[in-house]
Amino acid sequence: MASHAPQAGEGPRWEVFKQDALGKPHQAVGSVHAGDAEHALLMARSVYTRRPAAVSLWVAPAEAVFAVTAEQLADDDRWSVEDGGQERRFLVFRKTSHRRSMTFVDHVGEVTAAGPRAAVAAARQAFPEPPALAWWVVPADRLSASPDAEAEAWFDPAGDKTYKQQSAYGLLAPKKRDRSKGGDR
Amino acid sequence: MSDANRLDAKLQSALVARLTAMADDELILGHRDSEWTGHAPLLEEDIALANIAQDEIGHALLWLDARSELDGSDPDELAFFRDVGAFRNVRMVELPKGDWAFTMLRQYLFDAYETELLGRLRTSSYRPLAEAAAKAAKEEVFHLRHSALWIERLALGTDESRNRLTRALQRIWPYILQLWQPLPGDAALQRAGIAPDPAELEEAVMGRVSAALAAAGLEPPTDAIPHPGGRDRHGEALVSLLIDMQSVARADPGVEAW
Numbered sequence: 001m002a003s004h005a006p007q008a009g010e011g012p013r014w015e016v017f018k019q020d021a022l023g024k025p026h027q028a029v030g031s032v033h034a035g036d037a038e039h040a041l042l043m044a045r046s047v048y049t050r051r052p053a054a055v056s057l058w059v060a061p062a063e064a065v066f067a068v069t070a071e072q073l074a075d076d077d078r079w080s081v082e083d084g085g086q087e088r089r090f091l092v093f094r095k096t097s098h099r100r101s102m103t104f105v106d107h108v109g110e111v112t113a114a115g116p117r118a119a120v121a122a123a124r125q126a127f128p129e130p131p132a133l134a135w136w137v138v139p140a141d142r143l144s145a146s147p148d149a150e151a152e153a154w155f156d157p158a159g160d161k162t163y164k165q166q167s168a169y170g171l172l173a174p175k176k177r178d179r180s181k182g183g184d185r
Numbered sequence: 186m187s188d189a190n191r192l193d194a195k196l197q198s199a200l201v202a203r204l205t206a207m208a209d210d211e212l213i214l215g216h217r218d219s220e221w222t223g224h225a226p227l228l229e230e231d232i233a234l235a236n237i238a239q240d241e242i243g244h245a246l247l248w249l250d251a252r253s254e255l256d257g258s259d260p261d262e263l264a265f266f267r268d269v270g271a272f273r274n275v276r277m278v279e280l281p282k283g284d285w286a287f288t289m290l291r292q293y294l295f296d297a298y299e300t301e302l303l304g305r306l307r308t309s310s311y312r313p314l315a316e317a318a319a320k321a322a323k324e325e326v327f328h329l330r331h332s333a334l335w336i337e338r339l340a341l342g343t344d345e346s347r348n349r350l351t352r353a354l355q356r357i358w359p360y361i362l363q364l365w366q367p368l369p370g371d372a373a374l375q376r377a378g379i380a381p382d383p384a385e386l387e388e389a390v391m392g393r394v395s396a397a398l399a400a401a402g403l404e405p406p407t408d409a410i411p412h413p414g415g416r417d418r419h420g421e422a423l424v425s426l427l428i429d430m431q432s433v434a435r436a437d438p439g440v441e442a443w
Binding site: 010042050 | 338
Protein backbone atom coordinates (compact mmCIF):
# COMPACT_ATOMS: atom_id res chain seq x y z
CA MET A 1 0.00 0.00 0.00
CA ALA A 2 2.84 2.40 0.79
CA SER A 3 4.60 2.30 -2.59
CA HIS A 4 2.54 5.17 -4.05
CA ALA A 5 2.18 7.09 -0.82
CA PRO A 6 3.34 10.70 -0.94
CA GLN A 7 6.25 11.52 1.37
CA ALA A 8 3.97 13.67 3.47
CA GLY A 9 2.10 10.55 4.63
CA GLU A 10 -1.61 10.31 4.97
CA GLY A 11 -2.22 13.85 6.20
CA PRO A 12 -3.92 15.03 9.36
CA ARG A 13 -7.05 13.44 10.80
CA TRP A 14 -10.44 15.12 10.46
CA GLU A 15 -13.56 14.41 12.48
CA VAL A 16 -16.64 13.88 10.32
CA PHE A 17 -20.18 14.94 11.24
CA LYS A 18 -23.10 13.62 9.20
CA GLN A 19 -26.66 14.91 9.08
CA ASP A 20 -29.13 12.16 8.11
CA ALA A 21 -32.11 14.42 7.37
CA LEU A 22 -33.01 18.08 7.56
CA GLY A 23 -34.08 18.95 11.09
CA LYS A 24 -31.85 16.27 12.63
CA PRO A 25 -28.54 17.13 14.26
CA HIS A 26 -25.15 16.57 12.65
CA GLN A 27 -23.60 13.56 14.41
CA ALA A 28 -19.96 12.55 14.78
CA VAL A 29 -19.59 9.38 12.71
CA GLY A 30 -15.83 8.85 12.58
CA SER A 31 -12.75 10.35 11.00
CA VAL A 32 -10.81 10.54 7.74
CA HIS A 33 -7.24 11.41 6.81
CA ALA A 34 -6.89 14.17 4.22
CA GLY A 35 -4.55 16.96 3.23
CA ASP A 36 -7.03 19.80 3.61
CA ALA A 37 -10.67 20.56 4.42
CA GLU A 38 -12.03 20.18 0.89
CA HIS A 39 -10.28 16.84 0.46
CA ALA A 40 -11.57 15.75 3.89
CA LEU A 41 -15.16 16.50 2.82
CA LEU A 42 -14.77 14.47 -0.39
CA MET A 43 -13.28 11.56 1.55
CA ALA A 44 -16.05 11.78 4.15
CA ARG A 45 -18.65 11.59 1.39
CA SER A 46 -17.06 8.43 0.00
CA VAL A 47 -16.41 6.73 3.32
CA TYR A 48 -19.53 7.63 5.34
CA THR A 49 -22.42 8.25 2.91
CA ARG A 50 -22.22 5.51 0.29
CA ARG A 51 -25.17 3.61 1.71
CA PRO A 52 -26.67 5.57 4.60
CA ALA A 53 -28.93 8.53 4.01
CA ALA A 54 -27.28 11.93 4.36
CA VAL A 55 -28.08 15.53 3.50
CA SER A 56 -25.00 17.35 4.80
CA LEU A 57 -21.46 16.74 6.05
CA TRP A 58 -19.17 18.79 8.27
CA VAL A 59 -15.49 18.18 8.89
CA ALA A 60 -13.12 19.71 11.45
CA PRO A 61 -9.43 19.01 12.08
CA ALA A 62 -9.24 16.49 14.93
CA GLU A 63 -6.79 18.76 16.77
CA ALA A 64 -9.45 21.52 16.80
CA VAL A 65 -11.95 19.32 18.65
CA PHE A 66 -11.84 19.76 22.42
CA ALA A 67 -13.48 16.76 24.07
CA VAL A 68 -14.27 16.18 27.73
CA THR A 69 -16.26 13.45 29.46
CA ALA A 70 -18.64 13.77 32.40
CA GLU A 71 -16.14 11.77 34.50
CA GLN A 72 -13.36 14.20 33.69
CA LEU A 73 -15.61 17.10 34.62
CA ALA A 74 -16.50 15.49 37.94
CA ASP A 75 -12.97 14.36 38.87
CA ASP A 76 -10.85 17.30 37.91
CA ASP A 77 -11.70 20.94 37.81
CA ARG A 78 -8.56 22.04 36.00
CA TRP A 79 -10.47 21.78 32.74
CA SER A 80 -12.49 24.83 33.80
CA VAL A 81 -9.48 27.15 34.06
CA GLU A 82 -10.16 30.13 31.84
CA ASP A 83 -8.21 29.89 28.58
CA GLY A 84 -8.09 33.62 27.94
CA GLY A 85 -8.09 35.13 24.47
CA GLN A 86 -10.67 36.55 22.11
CA GLU A 87 -14.34 35.67 22.42
CA ARG A 88 -15.32 33.44 19.52
CA ARG A 89 -18.07 31.09 18.41
CA PHE A 90 -17.92 27.39 19.26
CA LEU A 91 -20.17 24.64 17.97
CA VAL A 92 -21.27 22.35 20.76
CA PHE A 93 -21.77 18.59 20.44
CA ARG A 94 -22.77 16.19 23.19
CA LYS A 95 -23.26 12.49 23.75
CA THR A 96 -26.27 11.70 25.90
CA SER A 97 -26.79 7.97 25.50
CA HIS A 98 -24.93 4.67 25.43
CA ARG A 99 -27.91 2.92 23.88
CA ARG A 100 -26.84 2.74 20.28
CA SER A 101 -23.87 0.78 19.02
CA MET A 102 -22.16 3.81 17.46
CA THR A 103 -20.71 6.66 19.46
CA PHE A 104 -23.10 9.41 18.51
CA VAL A 105 -22.03 12.85 19.60
CA ASP A 106 -24.79 15.15 18.41
CA HIS A 107 -24.67 18.79 17.47
CA VAL A 108 -26.74 20.67 20.02
CA GLY A 109 -26.03 24.36 19.39
CA GLU A 110 -23.52 27.13 19.67
CA VAL A 111 -21.88 29.21 22.41
CA THR A 112 -19.55 32.20 22.45
CA ALA A 113 -16.50 31.86 24.68
CA ALA A 114 -12.87 32.89 25.03
CA GLY A 115 -11.57 29.31 24.70
CA PRO A 116 -12.60 25.65 24.58
CA ARG A 117 -12.75 25.19 28.36
CA ALA A 118 -14.92 28.25 28.77
CA ALA A 119 -17.02 26.97 25.87
CA VAL A 120 -17.68 23.70 27.72
CA ALA A 121 -18.68 25.63 30.84
CA ALA A 122 -21.04 27.81 28.77
CA ALA A 123 -22.43 24.71 27.03
CA ARG A 124 -23.23 23.05 30.39
CA GLN A 125 -25.23 26.14 31.35
CA ALA A 126 -26.93 26.53 27.97
CA PHE A 127 -27.79 22.87 27.40
CA PRO A 128 -28.35 21.29 30.85
CA GLU A 129 -30.80 18.58 29.76
CA PRO A 130 -30.52 15.72 29.12
CA PRO A 131 -27.31 15.21 31.13
CA ALA A 132 -24.29 14.85 28.83
CA LEU A 133 -21.91 11.89 29.01
CA ALA A 134 -19.39 13.80 26.92
CA TRP A 135 -18.98 17.25 25.38
CA TRP A 136 -17.17 18.26 22.21
CA VAL A 137 -16.59 21.90 21.32
CA VAL A 138 -15.18 23.06 17.98
CA PRO A 139 -14.34 26.65 16.99
CA ALA A 140 -16.89 27.58 14.31
CA ASP A 141 -14.16 28.86 11.99
CA ARG A 142 -12.43 25.45 11.95
CA LEU A 143 -15.48 23.67 10.60
CA SER A 144 -16.10 23.12 6.86
CA ALA A 145 -19.43 22.06 5.35
CA SER A 146 -20.37 20.20 2.18
CA PRO A 147 -21.79 22.68 -0.38
CA ASP A 148 -25.59 22.89 0.03
CA ALA A 149 -25.97 23.71 -3.67
CA GLU A 150 -24.47 20.32 -4.55
CA ALA A 151 -26.31 18.25 -1.93
CA GLU A 152 -28.23 16.40 -4.64
CA ALA A 153 -25.03 15.34 -6.40
CA TRP A 154 -23.28 14.39 -3.17
CA PHE A 155 -26.01 12.42 -1.46
CA ASP A 156 -28.89 11.43 -3.75
CA PRO A 157 -27.12 8.83 -5.90
CA ALA A 158 -26.45 6.50 -2.93
CA GLY A 159 -30.21 6.05 -2.64
CA ASP A 160 -30.65 4.15 -5.93
CA LYS A 161 -27.59 1.95 -5.77
CA THR A 162 -29.12 -1.41 -5.09
CA TYR A 163 -25.84 -3.19 -5.76
CA LYS A 164 -24.25 -1.28 -2.89
CA GLN A 165 -26.80 -2.69 -0.46
CA GLN A 166 -25.80 -5.83 1.35
CA SER A 167 -29.38 -7.10 0.98
CA ALA A 168 -29.14 -6.92 -2.84
CA TYR A 169 -26.89 -9.96 -2.76
CA GLY A 170 -29.15 -12.06 -0.55
CA LEU A 171 -31.04 -13.86 -3.32
CA LEU A 172 -28.09 -15.28 -5.19
CA ALA A 173 -27.76 -18.57 -3.32
CA PRO A 174 -31.44 -19.58 -3.62
CA LYS A 175 -31.38 -18.85 -7.38
CA LYS A 176 -28.36 -21.06 -7.87
CA ARG A 177 -29.95 -23.86 -5.85
CA ASP A 178 -33.08 -23.71 -8.03
CA ARG A 179 -30.96 -24.05 -11.13
CA SER A 180 -29.01 -27.06 -9.88
CA LYS A 181 -32.30 -28.83 -9.19
CA GLY A 182 -33.36 -28.09 -12.75
CA GLY A 183 -36.04 -25.78 -11.41
CA ASP A 184 -37.87 -23.50 -13.85
CA ARG A 185 -37.35 -20.33 -11.78
CA MET B 186 -45.64 3.66 -29.40
CA SER B 187 -42.37 3.46 -27.45
CA ASP B 188 -39.69 6.11 -27.79
CA ALA B 189 -37.50 3.56 -29.60
CA ASN B 190 -40.15 2.85 -32.24
CA ARG B 191 -40.36 6.50 -33.20
CA LEU B 192 -36.84 6.37 -34.65
CA ASP B 193 -36.35 5.18 -38.23
CA ALA B 194 -33.94 2.29 -38.90
CA LYS B 195 -31.05 4.57 -39.80
CA LEU B 196 -31.35 6.62 -36.61
CA GLN B 197 -31.80 3.46 -34.55
CA SER B 198 -28.56 1.95 -35.80
CA ALA B 199 -26.72 5.26 -35.43
CA LEU B 200 -27.93 5.50 -31.83
CA VAL B 201 -26.95 1.89 -31.09
CA ALA B 202 -23.42 2.70 -32.28
CA ARG B 203 -23.24 5.90 -30.20
CA LEU B 204 -24.61 4.21 -27.06
CA THR B 205 -22.11 1.36 -27.46
CA ALA B 206 -19.24 3.84 -27.69
CA MET B 207 -20.45 5.70 -24.59
CA ALA B 208 -21.00 2.47 -22.63
CA ASP B 209 -17.60 1.03 -23.56
CA ASP B 210 -15.80 4.21 -22.43
CA GLU B 211 -17.48 3.94 -19.02
CA LEU B 212 -17.06 0.19 -18.64
CA ILE B 213 -13.36 0.15 -19.48
CA LEU B 214 -12.58 3.25 -17.41
CA GLY B 215 -14.56 1.79 -14.50
CA HIS B 216 -12.56 -1.42 -14.72
CA ARG B 217 -9.24 0.45 -14.81
CA ASP B 218 -10.30 2.46 -11.74
CA SER B 219 -11.28 -0.76 -9.97
CA GLU B 220 -7.69 -2.01 -10.36
CA TRP B 221 -6.72 0.42 -7.58
CA THR B 222 -8.96 -1.33 -5.07
CA GLY B 223 -6.65 -2.40 -2.27
CA HIS B 224 -3.74 -0.43 -3.74
CA ALA B 225 -4.67 3.27 -3.54
CA PRO B 226 -2.21 5.59 -1.76
CA LEU B 227 -4.69 6.33 1.07
CA LEU B 228 -7.34 4.09 2.59
CA GLU B 229 -9.94 6.83 2.08
CA GLU B 230 -8.99 7.20 -1.59
CA ASP B 231 -9.19 3.46 -2.01
CA ILE B 232 -12.85 3.63 -1.00
CA ALA B 233 -13.49 6.80 -3.01
CA LEU B 234 -12.05 5.41 -6.23
CA ALA B 235 -13.81 2.05 -5.83
CA ASN B 236 -17.01 4.05 -5.45
CA ILE B 237 -16.28 6.05 -8.62
CA ALA B 238 -15.45 2.82 -10.49
CA GLN B 239 -18.87 1.44 -9.53
CA ASP B 240 -20.50 4.68 -10.67
CA GLU B 241 -18.81 4.52 -14.08
CA ILE B 242 -19.80 0.89 -14.55
CA GLY B 243 -23.32 1.93 -13.52
CA HIS B 244 -23.27 4.56 -16.27
CA ALA B 245 -22.20 1.87 -18.76
CA LEU B 246 -25.28 -0.08 -17.74
CA LEU B 247 -27.51 2.98 -18.29
CA TRP B 248 -26.26 3.23 -21.88
CA LEU B 249 -26.42 -0.53 -22.50
CA ASP B 250 -29.98 -0.62 -21.14
CA ALA B 251 -30.87 2.19 -23.56
CA ARG B 252 -29.26 0.19 -26.36
CA SER B 253 -31.22 -2.87 -25.30
CA GLU B 254 -34.47 -0.92 -25.78
CA LEU B 255 -33.45 -0.37 -29.40
CA ASP B 256 -32.04 -3.74 -30.46
CA GLY B 257 -32.93 -6.21 -27.70
CA SER B 258 -29.25 -6.82 -26.89
CA ASP B 259 -28.25 -8.18 -23.48
CA PRO B 260 -25.94 -5.82 -21.50
CA ASP B 261 -24.13 -8.70 -19.73
CA GLU B 262 -23.54 -10.44 -23.05
CA LEU B 263 -22.08 -7.24 -24.51
CA ALA B 264 -19.87 -6.54 -21.51
CA PHE B 265 -18.54 -10.03 -20.89
CA PHE B 266 -18.73 -12.00 -24.15
CA ARG B 267 -17.68 -9.51 -26.82
CA ASP B 268 -14.15 -9.88 -28.18
CA VAL B 269 -11.67 -7.04 -28.27
CA GLY B 270 -12.39 -6.10 -31.91
CA ALA B 271 -16.03 -5.34 -31.09
CA PHE B 272 -15.26 -2.81 -28.32
CA ARG B 273 -15.75 0.86 -29.21
CA ASN B 274 -14.08 2.65 -26.29
CA VAL B 275 -11.50 5.39 -26.82
CA ARG B 276 -7.87 4.32 -26.37
CA MET B 277 -7.43 6.74 -23.45
CA VAL B 278 -9.53 4.63 -21.08
CA GLU B 279 -7.84 1.32 -21.87
CA LEU B 280 -4.27 2.49 -21.15
CA PRO B 281 -2.79 0.67 -18.11
CA LYS B 282 -3.61 2.33 -14.81
CA GLY B 283 -0.11 3.81 -14.38
CA ASP B 284 0.59 5.84 -11.25
CA TRP B 285 -1.84 7.91 -9.19
CA ALA B 286 -1.11 11.06 -11.23
CA PHE B 287 -1.93 9.27 -14.48
CA THR B 288 -5.11 7.76 -13.01
CA MET B 289 -6.32 11.10 -11.65
CA LEU B 290 -5.47 12.99 -14.87
CA ARG B 291 -7.27 10.43 -17.03
CA GLN B 292 -10.23 10.55 -14.67
CA TYR B 293 -10.23 14.35 -14.70
CA LEU B 294 -10.15 14.55 -18.52
CA PHE B 295 -12.91 11.99 -18.82
CA ASP B 296 -14.99 13.68 -16.09
CA ALA B 297 -14.66 17.03 -17.86
CA TYR B 298 -15.77 15.42 -21.13
CA GLU B 299 -18.60 13.48 -19.49
CA THR B 300 -19.86 16.53 -17.62
CA GLU B 301 -20.16 18.50 -20.86
CA LEU B 302 -21.59 15.52 -22.77
CA LEU B 303 -24.25 14.75 -20.16
CA GLY B 304 -25.21 18.41 -19.89
CA ARG B 305 -26.05 18.33 -23.59
CA LEU B 306 -27.71 14.90 -23.59
CA ARG B 307 -30.13 16.05 -20.88
CA THR B 308 -31.93 18.00 -23.59
CA SER B 309 -31.82 15.15 -26.13
CA SER B 310 -34.99 14.72 -28.19
CA TYR B 311 -34.76 10.98 -27.42
CA ARG B 312 -36.35 10.84 -24.00
CA PRO B 313 -34.70 7.67 -22.58
CA LEU B 314 -31.31 9.21 -23.33
CA ALA B 315 -32.25 12.51 -21.69
CA GLU B 316 -33.49 10.69 -18.57
CA ALA B 317 -30.40 8.49 -18.26
CA ALA B 318 -28.15 11.53 -18.75
CA ALA B 319 -29.93 13.42 -15.96
CA LYS B 320 -29.32 10.50 -13.61
CA ALA B 321 -25.63 10.12 -14.46
CA ALA B 322 -25.05 13.90 -14.40
CA LYS B 323 -25.76 14.03 -10.65
CA GLU B 324 -22.85 11.71 -9.89
CA GLU B 325 -20.61 13.45 -12.36
CA VAL B 326 -20.66 16.68 -10.35
CA PHE B 327 -18.96 14.82 -7.54
CA HIS B 328 -16.54 12.89 -9.79
CA LEU B 329 -15.34 16.11 -11.39
CA ARG B 330 -14.84 17.79 -8.01
CA HIS B 331 -12.75 14.85 -6.84
CA SER B 332 -10.50 14.55 -9.90
CA ALA B 333 -10.15 18.34 -10.31
CA LEU B 334 -9.03 18.56 -6.68
CA TRP B 335 -6.27 16.03 -7.36
CA ILE B 336 -5.07 17.83 -10.51
CA GLU B 337 -4.67 21.01 -8.50
CA ARG B 338 -3.01 19.28 -5.52
CA LEU B 339 -0.59 17.25 -7.70
CA ALA B 340 0.31 20.24 -9.88
CA LEU B 341 0.93 22.55 -6.94
CA GLY B 342 2.29 19.89 -4.56
CA THR B 343 5.89 18.67 -4.69
CA ASP B 344 8.38 18.53 -7.58
CA GLU B 345 7.73 14.80 -7.69
CA SER B 346 3.95 15.14 -7.96
CA ARG B 347 4.22 17.86 -10.58
CA ASN B 348 6.70 15.83 -12.66
CA ARG B 349 4.44 12.81 -12.53
CA LEU B 350 1.44 14.88 -13.60
CA THR B 351 3.42 16.46 -16.45
CA ARG B 352 4.51 13.02 -17.67
CA ALA B 353 0.91 11.81 -17.50
CA LEU B 354 -0.24 14.78 -19.54
CA GLN B 355 2.33 13.98 -22.25
CA ARG B 356 1.32 10.33 -22.26
CA ILE B 357 -2.41 10.90 -22.53
CA TRP B 358 -2.70 14.02 -24.69
CA PRO B 359 -2.29 12.26 -28.08
CA TYR B 360 -5.48 10.30 -27.33
CA ILE B 361 -7.77 13.10 -26.24
CA LEU B 362 -9.13 14.02 -29.68
CA GLN B 363 -10.77 10.60 -29.95
CA LEU B 364 -13.34 11.67 -27.34
CA TRP B 365 -15.24 13.83 -29.82
CA GLN B 366 -14.28 12.08 -33.04
CA PRO B 367 -17.66 11.57 -34.76
CA LEU B 368 -18.98 8.11 -35.62
CA PRO B 369 -20.47 7.70 -39.12
CA GLY B 370 -24.06 8.03 -37.83
CA ASP B 371 -23.46 10.99 -35.51
CA ALA B 372 -24.37 13.69 -38.05
CA ALA B 373 -27.84 12.18 -38.43
CA LEU B 374 -28.25 11.98 -34.63
CA GLN B 375 -27.23 15.60 -34.34
CA ARG B 376 -29.73 16.70 -37.00
CA ALA B 377 -32.48 14.84 -35.13
CA GLY B 378 -31.55 16.61 -31.87
CA ILE B 379 -30.62 13.28 -30.27
CA ALA B 380 -26.88 13.86 -29.72
CA PRO B 381 -24.77 17.03 -29.52
CA ASP B 382 -22.54 18.69 -32.10
CA PRO B 383 -19.05 17.15 -31.61
CA ALA B 384 -17.24 20.38 -32.56
CA GLU B 385 -19.18 22.38 -30.01
CA LEU B 386 -18.62 19.64 -27.40
CA GLU B 387 -14.87 19.73 -28.08
CA GLU B 388 -14.78 23.48 -27.62
CA ALA B 389 -16.62 23.27 -24.30
CA VAL B 390 -14.43 20.45 -22.92
CA MET B 391 -11.17 22.04 -24.07
CA GLY B 392 -12.23 25.38 -22.61
CA ARG B 393 -12.87 23.75 -19.25
CA VAL B 394 -9.68 21.67 -19.31
CA SER B 395 -7.39 24.49 -20.47
CA ALA B 396 -8.69 26.77 -17.72
CA ALA B 397 -8.12 24.11 -15.04
CA LEU B 398 -4.62 23.30 -16.32
CA ALA B 399 -3.74 27.00 -16.53
CA ALA B 400 -4.95 27.54 -12.95
CA ALA B 401 -2.57 24.76 -11.90
CA GLY B 402 0.30 26.29 -13.88
CA LEU B 403 0.25 23.59 -16.57
CA GLU B 404 -0.17 23.75 -20.31
CA PRO B 405 -1.43 21.08 -22.68
CA PRO B 406 1.52 19.67 -24.65
CA THR B 407 1.81 21.41 -28.02
CA ASP B 408 3.92 18.72 -29.66
CA ALA B 409 1.57 15.77 -29.12
CA ILE B 410 0.93 13.80 -32.30
CA PRO B 411 -2.74 12.80 -32.26
CA HIS B 412 -3.35 9.09 -32.17
CA PRO B 413 -4.66 8.04 -35.58
CA GLY B 414 -7.62 5.78 -36.05
CA GLY B 415 -11.07 5.39 -34.63
CA ARG B 416 -12.79 3.60 -31.81
CA ASP B 417 -12.38 0.24 -33.55
CA ARG B 418 -8.60 0.28 -33.03
CA HIS B 419 -7.27 -1.01 -29.72
CA GLY B 420 -3.96 -1.83 -28.13
CA GLU B 421 -2.70 -4.88 -26.29
CA ALA B 422 -3.72 -3.24 -23.03
CA LEU B 423 -7.40 -3.83 -23.83
CA VAL B 424 -6.76 -7.50 -24.64
CA SER B 425 -5.31 -8.19 -21.21
CA LEU B 426 -7.96 -6.03 -19.51
CA LEU B 427 -10.76 -8.07 -21.14
CA ILE B 428 -9.12 -11.38 -20.21
CA ASP B 429 -9.24 -10.23 -16.60
CA MET B 430 -12.66 -8.51 -16.69
CA GLN B 431 -14.45 -11.28 -18.59
CA SER B 432 -12.81 -14.31 -16.99
CA VAL B 433 -15.44 -14.94 -14.33
CA ALA B 434 -18.40 -14.66 -16.71
CA ARG B 435 -16.70 -16.82 -19.34
CA ALA B 436 -15.71 -19.50 -16.82
CA ASP B 437 -19.39 -20.48 -16.49
CA PRO B 438 -21.33 -18.93 -19.40
CA GLY B 439 -24.66 -20.50 -18.40
CA VAL B 440 -24.68 -19.23 -14.85
CA GLU B 441 -27.86 -17.40 -13.94
CA ALA B 442 -26.61 -15.37 -11.00
CA TRP B 443 -23.19 -14.34 -9.69
